[in-house]
Amino acid sequence: MYLKSSYDIRDKYLRKDMLPTIFCPGCGIGAVLQYTLRAIDELGWSKDEVVWVSGIGCSARVPGFVDFDGLHTTHGRALAFATGIKMANPDLKVIAFMGDGDAAAIGGNHFIHAIRRNLDVTVILINNFTYGMTGGQVAPTALKGLKGTTAPYGNFENPFDIANLAVAAGANYVARWSVFNYLQGINSIKKALQKKGFSLVEFLSQCPISFGRRNKMKTGAELIRWYQKITVPISKAKNMSPEELEGKIVIGEFVDRDRPSLDEEYERYKRRAKEIMGWKE
Amino acid sequence: MKYPFPVGESDFIQGDEAIARAAILAGCRFYAGYPITPASEIFEAMALYMPLVDGVSIQIEDEIGSLAAVIGASWAGAKAMTATSGPGFSLMMENLGYAIMTETPLVLVDVQRSGPSTGQPTLAAQGDVMQAIWGTHGDHSIIVLTPATVQEAFDMTIRAFNLAEKYRTPVVLLTDGEVGHMRERVNIPDPDEIELVYRKLPRNEDEAKYPFRDWDSDGIPPMPVFGKGYHAYVTGLTHDERGRPKTVEAEIHEKLINRIIGKIEKNKDDIIEYETFGLEDAEVAIVSYGIVARSAIRAVKILRKEGIKAGLLKLNVVWPFDFEMIEDIAEQVGKIYVPEMNLGQVYHLVKEGANGKAEVELIPKIGGEIHTPDDIVRAVR
Numbered sequence: 001m002y003l004k005s006s007y008d009i010r011d012k013y014l015r016k017d018m019l020p021t022i023f024c025p026g027c028g029i030g031a032v033l034q035y036t037l038r039a040i041d042e043l044g045w046s047k048d049e050v051v052w053v054s055g056i057g058c059s060a061r062v063p064g065f066v067d068f069d070g071l072h073t074t075h076g077r078a079l080a081f082a083t084g085i086k087m088a089n090p091d092l093k094v095i096a097f098m099g100d101g102d103a104a105a106i107g108g109n110h111f112i113h114a115i116r117r118n119l120d121v122t123v124i125l126i127n128n129f130t131y132g133m134t135g136g137q138v139a140p141t142a143l144k145g146l147k148g149t150t151a152p153y154g155n156f157e158n159p160f161d162i163a164n165l166a167v168a169a170g171a172n173y174v175a176r177w178s179v180f181n182y183l184q185g186i187n188s189i190k191k192a193l194q195k196k197g198f199s200l201v202e203f204l205s206q207c208p209i210s211f212g213r214r215n216k217m218k219t220g221a222e223l224i225r226w227y228q229k230i231t232v233p234i235s236k237a238k239n240m241s242p243e244e245l246e247g248k249i250v251i252g253e254f255v256d257r258d259r260p261s262l263d264e265e266y267e268r269y270k271r272r273a274k275e276i277m278g279w280k281e
Numbered sequence: 282m283k284y285p286f287p288v289g290e291s292d293f294i295q296g297d298e299a300i301a302r303a304a305i306l307a308g309c310r311f312y313a314g315y316p317i318t319p320a321s322e323i324f325e326a327m328a329l330y331m332p333l334v335d336g337v338s339i340q341i342e343d344e345i346g347s348l349a350a351v352i353g354a355s356w357a358g359a360k361a362m363t364a365t366s367g368p369g370f371s372l373m374m375e376n377l378g379y380a381i382m383t384e385t386p387l388v389l390v391d392v393q394r395s396g397p398s399t400g401q402p403t404l405a406a407q408g409d410v411m412q413a414i415w416g417t418h419g420d421h422s423i424i425v426l427t428p429a430t431v432q433e434a435f436d437m438t439i440r441a442f443n444l445a446e447k448y449r450t451p452v453v454l455l456t457d458g459e460v461g462h463m464r465e466r467v468n469i470p471d472p473d474e475i476e477l478v479y480r481k482l483p484r485n486e487d488e489a490k491y492p493f494r495d496w497d498s499d500g501i502p503p504m505p506v507f508g509k510g511y512h513a514y515v516t517g518l519t520h521d522e523r524g525r526p527k528t529v530e531a532e533i534h535e536k537l538i539n540r541i542i543g544k545i546e547k548n549k550d551d552i553i554e555y556e557t558f559g560l561e562d563a564e565v566a567i568v569s570y571g572i573v574a575r576s577a578i579r580a581v582k583i584l585r586k587e588g589i590k591a592g593l594l595k596l597n598v599v600w601p602f603d604f605e606m607i608e609d610i611a612e613q614v615g616k617i618y619v620p621e622m623n624l625g626q627v628y629h630l631v632k633e634g635a636n637g638k639a640e641v642e643l644i645p646k647i648g649g650e651i652h653t654p655d656d657i658v659r660a661v662r
Contacts, residue, residue: 015514018525048510053353064514064526069507071356072516072526073349074379080346084353084361085507087337088311092357092508110349113342266337272334277285 004041006034013037015067022061026220028205029126030061035182036124042130050093053082055107057135059126074231076107081112082121090263100127100141103158115169118197120261124189125162125200136210143247145155148189148212156236172197174254177226178204181251182192188253197261204249237275285333289471296434296460299467300390301326303409303438304362305625306472308337311361313350315343315369318402319458320392321365324530346370348389354386356515358506363411364390367409368399369519377451378417379517381541386445386480390454392461395649405459405647407571410626413443413453414600420538422545424452427570427602431465445554448544450503457588480504483511494522500544546601559585563592565661566614568631573620573652580657591661599627607634614650618661620644620652
């Protein structure tokens with residue numbers, strides 16, 4: 001892969017009047033945004049055919065910075081809004097940029113149902129174990145023992161494994177990387193964007209200000225080193241015991257399949273309805 | 282175009298069915314919903330018809346998602362609708378506010394049942410008036426239509442779409458379980474005779490760049506729907522005329538909210554619709570809306586036979602509200618009665634409008650039964 005300069009990507013895709021971004025120093029969202037834009041650039045997609053949708057939170061601000069059609073919606077509901085956009089105009093390519101709280105907590109129900117329907121959308125999910133925008137409360141992805149302002153003595157709940165949840169719910173493509181795995185990340189996003197049906201690329205992303213600070217990792221670099229330590233490639237994880245995998249996060253491609261998407265199924269449904277009613281086309 | 286139901290003739294149908302058919306004739310091609318009594322028949326009719334007219338009907342996981350999908354569909358260029366009842370309507374409030382803030386045309390039907398909470402699912406009520414007008418948070422205005430007959434449910438559904446498109450705003454069709462489930466003869470006009478309104482689209486590059494600017498000085502900016510190269514950014518945050526988030530600037534918030542409210546409040550004359558019966562020489566006025574207005578018409582006739590000069594103001598729109606008209610009526614009559622299937626909702630509006638010029642008395646009724654004409658006559662007598 002030939003990597004274009006970041007300046008080229010910035011100049012081509014970002015809204016100059018919206019810069020600088022609201023992201024804190026050391027935040028991983030900018031990197032993931034760059035990977036997504038690089039993937040779009042390499043695919044040669046037009047800015048006119050892509051719609052970005054988001055809910056609420058730091059990552060939800062991304063559609064504001066990119067020069068595409070964008071819908072910044074209510075907390076957790078991005079995929080429900082996306083359902084309307086995609087089904088009303090199936091020609092549009094839809095990207096949902098979401099956070100872990102947004103997708104897995106308040107939006108958990110929309111998340112699993114959008115996957116069950118196999119809505120043709122690509123979800124880019126920023127997982128930083130925390131609610132960054134509201135100041136560092138625990139997210140449903142936070143590993144046990146991690147601290148947040150609403151779990152000052154260490155999280156006592158079990159975390160969601162978003163990638164595995166998506167596989168079980170029926171997604172066509174699921175991958176998880178840390179922000180550090182940039183080549184794999186870009187390639188995964190490219191695959192996800194080209195995939196009909198539901199695709200998810202989850203990124204373990206660093207939030208030094210709201211999350212790291214409370215968990216003895218004050219810089220982005222410290223968090224990335226921590227991700228390197230706790231992540232295990234899926235191929236290696238297959239040969240590890242549950243005890244060895246305790247506290248580890250598996251990364252890699254989880255599933256890659258081609259079940260028919262919701263809009264494709266609806267096209268068939270319309271034809272069936274007309275046939276049953278004797279409306280020959 | 283072929284329709285999956287008879288057009289240009291009359292049919293004997295339920296209110297819910299009439300709303301679905303009218304929506305399709307109004308150009309609605311996206312419906313998302315979650316089943317709830319007594320609104321489910323709207324969804325069921327949409328499920329039957331939509332695939333045949335190349336529209337979408339989809340069952341979402343909840344009411345929050347239903348309205349979200351409808352907003353998304355509207356931004357993708359479709360005329361879109363959802364329908365629900367009280368509990369589902371409550372769940373939609375946050376996204377209703379989003380639709381107001383982002384100026385998204387859509388129709389939201391609320392077939393009222395009693396509450397609070399799950400209440401009486403199969404019986405009628407008028408308990409959602411305040412929720413329809415003020416349910417979502419923040420300062421805003423909205424349009425709320427109140428049909429009293431199945432024919433009105435049909436006609437007002439078409440009007441709801443037209444008002445939504447014209448004013449780039451969500452419109453609530455506030456009906457009730459009685460109108461929704463009752464069967465009546467409905468005249469379904471020939472589609473060519475139905476006047477349809479379509480949203481303003483940006484006419485040039487400048488308008489596309491400033492999708493929240495009042496270009497025509499009517500408060501209604503052209504809507505840059507998705508997929509046409511406008512690159513619009515739409516947010517529920519306070520935004521400037523370009524649509525950029527501006528969350529701490531007082532004057533930008535004030536300007537935006539005042540314009541969104543103003544485009545409805547300044548066009549009251551175009552939006553508000555009402556009918557009167559014997560109000561010209563009335564000494565006692567009844568203000569009513571929805572299903573109860575039908576009993577009120579009968580009550581006026583009975584009262585007049587008894588020598589009491591009663592008159593009726595039947596509100597077809599409960600918001601925006603014509604406070605000045607109520608004051609005029611109050612100056613003419615000694616007393617205004619407000620029969621409602623609740624413990625007082627429009628009553629408060631009428632009282633404010635009357636401005637002390639006439640005594641205003643509520644005739645409440647709850648429990649699922651509609652006021653009989655006698656209920657109203659007894660209260661007035």
